[in-house]
Amino acid sequence: MKPLKIAVAGLGTVGAGLVKLLSDNAGIIAARAGRPIVVTAISARDRNRDRGIVIGADVAWYDDAAQMAAKADADVIVEVIGGSEGIARQVVETAIARGLHVVTANKALLAHHGVALAQAAEAKGVALGFEAAVAGGIPIIKALKEGLAGNSLSRVTGILNGTCNYILTTMRETGRDFADVLAEAQALGYAEADPSFDIDGVDAAHKLSILTSLAFATPVDFASMYVEGIRHVSAVDIDFADKLGYRIKLLGIAQATDHGIEQRVHPCMVPVTTPIATVDGVFNAVVAEGDFVGRSIYEGRGAGAGPTASAVAADIIDIARGNRSPVFGVPVGALAAKGIAAMERRQGAYYMRLMVLDRPGVLADVAQALRAEGVSVEQMIQPGRAPGETVPMVMTLHDTVEADMNRAVARIAALDAVVEPPRLIRIEHM
Amino acid sequence: MKPLKIAVAGLGTVGAGLVKLLSDNAGIIAARAGRPIVVTAISARDRNRDRGIVIGADVAWYDDAAQMAAKADADVIVEVIGGSEGIARQVVETAIARGLHVVTANKALLAHHGVALAQAAEAKGVALGFEAAVAGGIPIIKALKEGLAGNSLSRVTGILNGTCNYILTTMRETGRDFADVLAEAQALGYAEADPSFDIDGVDAAHKLSILTSLAFATPVDFASMYVEGIRHVSAVDIDFADKLGYRIKLLGIAQATDHGIEQRVHPCMVPVTTPIATVDGVFNAVVAEGDFVGRSIYEGRGAGAGPTASAVAADIIDIARGNRSPVFGVPVGALAAKGIAAMERRQGAYYMRLMVLDRPGVLADVAQALRAEGVSVEQMIQPGRAPGETVPMVMTLHDTVEADMNRAVARIAALDAVVEPPRLIRIEHM
Numbered sequence: 001m002k003p004l005k006i007a008v009a010g011l012g013t014v015g016a017g018l019v020k021l022l023s024d025n026a027g028i029i030a031a032r033a034g035r036p037i038v039v040t041a042i043s044a045r046d047r048n049r050d051r052g053i054v055i056g057a058d059v060a061w062y063d064d065a066a067q068m069a070a071k072a073d074a075d076v077i078v079e080v081i082g083g084s085e086g087i088a089r090q091v092v093e094t095a096i097a098r099g100l101h102v103v104t105a106n107k108a109l110l111a112h113h114g115v116a117l118a119q120a121a122e123a124k125g126v127a128l129g130f131e132a133a134v135a136g137g138i139p140i141i142k143a144l145k146e147g148l149a150g151n152s153l154s155r156v157t158g159i160l161n162g163t164c165n166y167i168l169t170t171m172r173e174t175g176r177d178f179a180d181v182l183a184e185a186q187a188l189g190y191a192e193a194d195p196s197f198d199i200d201g202v203d204a205a206h207k208l209s210i211l212t213s214l215a216f217a218t219p220v221d222f223a224s225m226y227v228e229g230i231r232h233v234s235a236v237d238i239d240f241a242d243k244l245g246y247r248i249k250l251l252g253i254a255q256a257t258d259h260g261i262e263q264r265v266h267p268c269m270v271p272v273t274t275p276i277a278t279v280d281g282v283f284n285a286v287v288a289e290g291d292f293v294g295r296s297i298y299e300g301r302g303a304g305a306g307p308t309a310s311a312v313a314a315d316i317i318d319i320a321r322g323n324r325s326p327v328f329g330v331p332v333g334a335l336a337a338k339g340i341a342a343m344e345r346r347q348g349a350y351y352m353r354l355m356v357l358d359r360p361g362v363l364a365d366v367a368q369a370l371r372a373e374g375v376s377v378e379q380m381i382q383p384g385r386a387p388g389e390t391v392p393m394v395m396t397l398h399d400t401v402e403a404d405m406n407r408a409v410a411r412i413a414a415l416d417a418v419v420e421p422p423r424l425i426r427i428e429h430m
Numbered sequence: 431m432k433p434l435k436i437a438v439a440g441l442g443t444v445g446a447g448l449v450k451l452l453s454d455n456a457g458i459i460a461a462r463a464g465r466p467i468v469v470t471a472i473s474a475r476d477r478n479r480d481r482g483i484v485i486g487a488d489v490a491w492y493d494d495a496a497q498m499a500a501k502a503d504a505d506v507i508v509e510v511i512g513g514s515e516g517i518a519r520q521v522v523e524t525a526i527a528r529g530l531h532v533v534t535a536n537k538a539l540l541a542h543h544g545v546a547l548a549q550a551a552e553a554k555g556v557a558l559g560f561e562a563a564v565a566g567g568i569p570i571i572k573a574l575k576e577g578l579a580g581n582s583l584s585r586v587t588g589i590l591n592g593t594c595n596y597i598l599t600t601m602r603e604t605g606r607d608f609a610d611v612l613a614e615a616q617a618l619g620y621a622e623a624d625p626s627f628d629i630d631g632v633d634a635a636h637k638l639s640i641l642t643s644l645a646f647a648t649p650v651d652f653a654s655m656y657v658e659g660i661r662h663v664s665a666v667d668i669d670f671a672d673k674l675g676y677r678i679k680l681l682g683i684a685q686a687t688d689h690g691i692e693q694r695v696h697p698c699m700v701p702v703t704t705p706i707a708t709v710d711g712v713f714n715a716v717v718a719e720g721d722f723v724g725r726s727i728y729e730g731r732g733a734g735a736g737p738t739a740s741a742v743a744a745d746i747i748d749i750a751r752g753n754r755s756p757v758f759g760v761p762v763g764a765l766a767a768k769g770i771a772a773m774e775r776r777q778g779a780y781y782m783r784l785m786v787l788d789r790p791g792v793l794a795d796v797a798q799a800l801r802a803e804g805v806s807v808e809q810m811i812q813p814g815r816a817p818g819e820t821v822p823m824v825m826t827l828h829d830t831v832e833a834d835m836n837r838a839v840a841r842i843a844a845l846d847a848v849v850e851p852p853r854l855i856r857i858e859h860m
Binding site for chain 1: 447451452454455458459461462463464561566567568569572573575576577578579580581582647703705708709720721722723724725726727728729730731736737739740741742743744746747748751752753754755756759760761764
């Protein structure tokens with residue numbers, strides 16, 4: 001059968017990994033796809049840089065990716081440049097307009113322009129694949145669009161950012177503080193020079209906005225996401241979490257509630273007995289809950305050349321086979337906004353750490369503030385005594401509504417004996 | 431668009447679950463599939479039995495499933511009767527011969543006749559879907575055929591039988607013995623009245639033979655499988671496993687080695703820190719390892735009406751969308767036997783429990799027998815002393831070849847002081 005022709009825009013780690021994959025596994029891929037898959041064009045800045053791959057003389061080279069998208073002899077454009085605007089967006093839009101299939105690893109692009117791009121792809125009858133955009137080592141896009149397609153989903157939860165998970169894991173294992181571990185992660189290449197997209201939760205939020213759309217057949221809605229990163233997670237909180245039987249993870253959570261869809265990214269304490277509590281280091285995990293399938297759990301590497309290339313290849317093979325499903329699981333016309341639940345309505349348990357002056361009556365004052373807002377204590381830890389000194393006072397609170405919790409915290413923060421802003425971490429039982 | 435017409439052969443738990451799923455989630459399924467999916471025919475013995483579902487008056491009822499497969503007005507026949515021969519096989523063969531798509535949950539049928547059925551389906555250009563045949567709550571068939579299709583796979587490992595996992599989990603949690611827990615599982619409906627297919631490992635082996643074919647593009651080869659069940663796993667071994675930092679799981683393992691493909695089902699000790707060590711109760715898990723994706727892990731319910739119906743529905747939705755991939759991942763003509771590695775060549779660590787008379791010199795004799803076959807001890811536990819009494823002596827052995835281990839065991843079994851046949855459990859590091 002006729003080969004499927006691939007043009008690769010971007011030859012960084014992922015692009016080079018893809019070229020290597022398509023070459024190393026060409027035989028088995030052709031057998032699976034029913035036809036050979038060949039790279040016919042590549043675009044990147046420097047053709048001669050050593051990337052550890054062989055680029056055949058017959059591969060057309062473009063210095064300008066937009067030029068390639070507009071002109072290359074290809075059936076599929078793979079966009080692995082990144083970024084929600086600029087050249088990446090231009091490449092994808094140009095390719096779709098030309099009637100080419102697109103495969104991308106670009107979560108930022110989809111988070112910001114997913115619906116418009118899906119609409120354009122649908123109008124042109126081309127595929128827009130993005131398995132690689134979320135948890136490359138986990139075929140979760142396919143699982144949500146196809147494997148679990150018989151279900152009404154109620155909740156999708158995930159560890160979606162390997163950098164954060166690596167930092168939190170290392171903090172726990174070594175007892176070191178956030179800044180220290182971040183610096184090491186940067187030195188090791190696990191974190192970017194400018195790490196804010198990762199550690200402030202933006203990258204996880206981009207990914208979650210895609211999962212939310214797939215799970216609930218809603219338009220991608222990144223703007224309404226609640227996002228809180230891991231900068232304020234401290235070694236002392238990780239230590240208390242351990243004592244209380246929890247692990248701290250940065251989770252993305254999308255769930256259907258009576259008040260609409262919740263979509264939020266923030267540090268969570270999860271019981272150590274929960275499967276994803278022990279998903280450590282650069283691994284990602286996703287938990288999907290459906291009305292018939294029950295709980296279905298996925299783990300794999302989140303990023304890196306190999307896993308991301310594997311995900312891109314899966315999309316390419318689907319295209320080669322002629323298999324297609326709607327970009328976000330249902331046709332764009334069937335995507336329906338279901339209303340976003342305000343964060344103040346979040347219902348659940350909380351961990352609270354106060355730094356208090358150790359003097360009589362503090363606990364009574366704190367308890368009174370909680371009671372005034374109807375918040376009740378589940379556990380309390382006050383390690384050691386040091387009269388007159390500042391000591392931590394740690395509590396877990398029974399399920400309550402976030403608005404009530406916030407009011408209780410405001411009361412507590414106003415107490416004389418409370419010397420630092422209270423630190424809250426949401427507890428997620430799953 | 432034209433509805434996709436489904437005929438359901440078998441209305442037990444799974445069949446009834448499917449009818450309920452297609453009715454409960456009809457709206458979202460039609461949006462995802464691009465067309466309505468309707469049940470047009472059902473076959474079961476007693477139309478009037480209360481199954482908790484509504485069967486519309488317009489659904490054609492057949493007392494004879496073969497008759498339905500031959501005559502029903504349908505695009506897809508769903509076979510959820512079970513069994514490798516007889517009516518189930520006849521239904522599937524008849525449907526394919528008629529040019530109808532088939533979706534089945536029948537692992538025994540595929541283990542025994544998978545290649546022939548795939549060939550027939552391929553010749554007729556129809557789908558033969560079997561997501562429900564292995565770990566219903568885990569879309570692992572789709573993951574291997576599609577999600578990981580860019581990879582050369584080196585190993586697939588799984589907890590594939592929920593009954594065994596339930597029994598082993600309960601034995602560990604309660605300290606009770608096998609027979610006792612089995613009887614309870616039967617009373618609870620987690621084990622069949624005749625439990626041998628499950629507890630002797632046959633069901634897991636059926637499933638593994640399918641996974642092996644998908645992972646390595648080999649013809650399904652159930653006959654060459656090494657199969658050992660869990661009857662001989664005792665409470666004392668579970669207890670020692672705990673002490674040594676392991677959990678005992680019935681695993682199915684398919685892996686590529688220098689001596690060919692290994693496919694084996696047997697109880698294993700896995701380090702408690704391994705993700706699947708803590709997959710408990712009726713949950714299943716599969717770990718797939720590929721050259722680019724690395725390790726990818728899946729967990730979900732193994733059986734039951736909901737998860738199995740979810741898997742059947744996924745196959746139906748693929749058919750409705752017109753999506754198709756080769757039955758075993760590549761066309762039947764491309765399936766190539768790669769040679770099966772003899773079990774004697776298995777290389778790995780072992781747990782050994784001896785019941786010995788506590789008298790001087792026993793350890794020296796055992797150590798001598800091991801040394802004679804080149805097997806070296808990693809750890810040894812001999813709890814308590816009871817001169818002249820029978821006591822357990824437990825060892826873990828460093829990586830060795832099964833043939834050498836077997837010879838060492840034969841020497842040890844022949845020792846006077848060894849009063850019971852040595853008990854071996856393979857250790858799998860993963």
